[in-house]
Amino acid sequence: MSGSALVVGGGIAGLLAARRLNQQGWEVTLAEATSVLGGTLSARFLDVPSVSDSGAVERQTLELDGGAESFAVRGAAVRALVDELGLGDDVVSPEPLGSWLHGPAGAVPAPRVGLVGIPGDLDAPDVAAALSPDGLERARRDLTEPMDRWAAARAAGDPVTVAALVADRLGDEVLERLVVPVVGGVHSADPAVVDVERVAPGLLAAAVEQGSLARGVAALRGGQTPGAAVAGVDGGMAKVSGRLVQALREDGVTVLRGVRVAALSRLGADGRWWAQISDRDEEVVRGLEADRVVLAVDGVAAWALLAPVSGDALDPGAGPALGEGVALATLVVEAPGLDAAPRGTGLLVAPGTDVRAKALTHSTAKWAWLRSVVDRPDESGAPRHPHRHVLRLSYGRHGGAAGALGFRSADEDLLAAAVADAEALTGVELSADDVLASTVTRWRRSIPPQHGPDREAMDRLIAWAQDVPGLDLVGSWVHGTGLAAVVAGVERTVAPAAA
Ligand SMILES: Cc1cc2nc3c(=O)[nH]c(=O)nc-3n(C[C@H](O)[C@H](O)[C@H](O)COP(=O)(O)OP(=O)(O)OC[C@H]3O[C@@H](n4cnc5c(N)ncnc54)[C@H](O)[C@@H]3O)c2cc1C
Structure with a gap:
C-alpha cells in the first residue's frame, strides 16, 4: 500500500525515513521546525582570520560539525547509507592517537580495547597504566570468578545496571576511572542507573557465555581494529545529511523548513491524519492530510503530538520532561x-x-x-x-x-x-x-533519558504507538543514542514490510 506520508522532523531519522518511503512509492512531505535540516547532524560555520600569500588578512570560514562528528562502525547500517549516498570514498578513520580519560588521579590513556569504557583485555599495558596495582588485581578476579549471579539475572530478565555489573566483576576502580567518564560523556548518564542492554546491547549475554565481563567485551569487539570503533567523513559528518536532503529534493520529496507540526488529529477512527502546521511565529499557516505519519521528533515533542489523539491511553499532562x-x-x-x-x-x-x-x-x-x-x-x-x-x-x-x-x-x-x-x-x-x-x-532534546520516569513515559508511548495503524516512531529516543542505532532503527521501522 502507498499514498501520502508526512514525516515530522528533519534530523537524520526523518531524512532517512523520507527517503525510504519515497523509494517505496509514497508521496512524501517532510516538515522540519527549524531552519536547519539534519538536526544533530548539521554543520556550524566559524570565521577565523587567515593570511593570504600577499600578506593580506582574509577571513577563512571553517565548516565544523555542530553535533555528531563520527559514527560507530559496529553494524553496517551507517556505512551502507554513506555508500548509497556516494560518500563511500570519503569515509575516514580518526588519527590513531588514542584518547584519554581524566579523573581525580589525573589523565591516563584510555584502554584501546573496550566497550563503554569496560576493558576487554586485562593484560593490556594501557589497562595496567590506567589502574593502581590493587585495582588491576581486583579487576582480574573477573577472569576466574563464576558468573552465576549474572547468568541468573539474565535468565530472569532482571534489569542489570552498568555500575552493578562492572563493580561486581571488575571492581570500583574500573567503574570510576574507566566507565563513569565514558557513560557520562557519551550517553550523558550515570552508570548506576543505566541498563547494560541499553548502552551495550548483547554484552551481558556475551559475558555470561564467556564466563567473564572482559572476555565478553573482547568477544563483542572481536574483528574490529583496536581503537578504531568509529569513523568519520572527510569534510564532516554533516555531509551525510546534506546529501540526503539533496537526494530527497531530486526525487521530488517536498522538504519544508521552518515549519513546525503543532498538532495531529485523525479524520475518523483510524482514518487519515490531519496535521496542523505552524510557522516559526506560531501562526497556523495550513493543515496537511496524510495516510501515514512518521514522527522523527524527540520523545517530548512526540508525546505532545500524540497524547491528545490517544483517547485515554496517554495523559497529555503526564509526558516526559525536557532533559x-x-x-x-x-x-x-x-x-x-x-x-x-x-x-x-x-x-x-x-x-x-x-x-x-x-x-x-x-x-x-x-x-x-x-x-x-x-x-x-x-x-x-x-x-x-x-x-x-x-x-x-x-x-x-x-x-x-x-x-x-x-x-x-x-x-x-x-x-x-x-x-x-x-x-x-x-x-x-x-x-x-x-x-x-x-x-x-x-x-536541548538530542540526548534522550536512559532511565527514570521520563524514560518510562517514552517507553509507554512507544508501546502504545505499536498498535496504531499508519503511525511510526523513529529517532534516538526510540532506537538509542548515536547514528548507528538511529540509522539501523529507521531501516527496520520503515522497511517495505512495515508499509
Ligand atoms: C553534541 C552531540 C554530539 C553527538 N555526537 C555523536 C557522534 O559523534 N556520533 C554519533 O553516532 N552520535 C552522536 N550524537 C548523537 C546523534 O547525533 C543523535 O543520536 C542523532 O543525530 C539523532 O537524530 P534524530 O533524527 O533522532 O534527532 P534530531 O537530530 O534531534 O532531529 C529531530 C528533529 O526534529 C525536529 N522537530 C522537533 N519537533 C518538531 C515538530 N513539532 N515539527 C517539526 N520538526 C520538529 C527538530 O527540530 C530536529 O531537527 C551526538 C549528539 C549530540 C547532541
Whole structure:
C-alpha cells in the first residue's frame, strides 16, 4: 500500500525515513521546525582570520560539525547509507592517537580495547597504566570468578545496571576511572542507573557465555581494529545529511523548513491524519492530510503530538520532561603546545575533578581532513597555520550538581570555562588571547533519558504507538543514542514490510 506520508522532523531519522518511503512509492512531505535540516547532524560555520600569500588578512570560514562528528562502525547500517549516498570514498578513520580519560588521579590513556569504557583485555599495558596495582588485581578476579549471579539475572530478565555489573566483576576502580567518564560523556548518564542492554546491547549475554565481563567485551569487539570503533567523513559528518536532503529534493520529496507540526488529529477512527502546521511565529499557516505519519521528533515533542489523539491511553499532562541538554563550546586557538596532540584525539572527564567539561575533542588532532583545512597550505604545500587547533568541549551532565555548567549557562561563562578546562585537560598553557574564534552550540532534546520516569513515559508511548495503524516512531529516543542505532532503527521501522 502507498499514498501520502508526512514525516515530522528533519534530523537524520526523518531524512532517512523520507527517503525510504519515497523509494517505496509514497508521496512524501517532510516538515522540519527549524531552519536547519539534519538536526544533530548539521554543520556550524566559524570565521577565523587567515593570511593570504600577499600578506593580506582574509577571513577563512571553517565548516565544523555542530553535533555528531563520527559514527560507530559496529553494524553496517551507517556505512551502507554513506555508500548509497556516494560518500563511500570519503569515509575516514580518526588519527590513531588514542584518547584519554581524566579523573581525580589525573589523565591516563584510555584502554584501546573496550566497550563503554569496560576493558576487554586485562593484560593490556594501557589497562595496567590506567589502574593502581590493587585495582588491576581486583579487576582480574573477573577472569576466574563464576558468573552465576549474572547468568541468573539474565535468565530472569532482571534489569542489570552498568555500575552493578562492572563493580561486581571488575571492581570500583574500573567503574570510576574507566566507565563513569565514558557513560557520562557519551550517553550523558550515570552508570548506576543505566541498563547494560541499553548502552551495550548483547554484552551481558556475551559475558555470561564467556564466563567473564572482559572476555565478553573482547568477544563483542572481536574483528574490529583496536581503537578504531568509529569513523568519520572527510569534510564532516554533516555531509551525510546534506546529501540526503539533496537526494530527497531530486526525487521530488517536498522538504519544508521552518515549519513546525503543532498538532495531529485523525479524520475518523483510524482514518487519515490531519496535521496542523505552524510557522516559526506560531501562526497556523495550513493543515496537511496524510495516510501515514512518521514522527522523527524527540520523545517530548512526540508525546505532545500524540497524547491528545490517544483517547485515554496517554495523559497529555503526564509526558516526559525536557532533559538536561548539552552545550558545546568550540574554540579555534593558536597554541604551539597542542601541535604534539598531548591528549591524542581528546579526553572524557570523570566527575569529581575541578574540570567542568565532561569531554574535550581535539578535532584537528582527531581528523586529518580538518587539520589540512585549518592548515590552509600555501602554493608550496607549507601550512599557513601549523599551530592552529580546533577544540570542542561539552557541558551538561544528567543530574548535574547545582551551579554546574550546561545547556542553560551563558555563552561567556561557557567560553571562559572552556579555555580554563582546555588548559587543565591538555596541560598546555592557554588564555583568552590565544582564542581566534569561538562559538557555543546548544542541544536541548538530542540526548534522550536512559532511565527514570521520563524514560518510562517514552517507553509507554512507544508501546502504545505499536498498535496504531499508519503511525511510526523513529529517532534516538526510540532506537538509542548515536547514528548507528538511529540509522539501523529507521531501516527496520520503515522497511517495505512495515508499509
Ligand atoms: C553534541 C552531540 C554530539 C553527538 N555526537 C555523536 C557522534 O559523534 N556520533 C554519533 O553516532 N552520535 C552522536 N550524537 C548523537 C546523534 O547525533 C543523535 O543520536 C542523532 O543525530 C539523532 O537524530 P534524530 O533524527 O533522532 O534527532 P534530531 O537530530 O534531534 O532531529 C529531530 C528533529 O526534529 C525536529 N522537530 C522537533 N519537533 C518538531 C515538530 N513539532 N515539527 C517539526 N520538526 C520538529 C527538530 O527540530 C530536529 O531537527 C551526538 C549528539 C549530540 C547532541
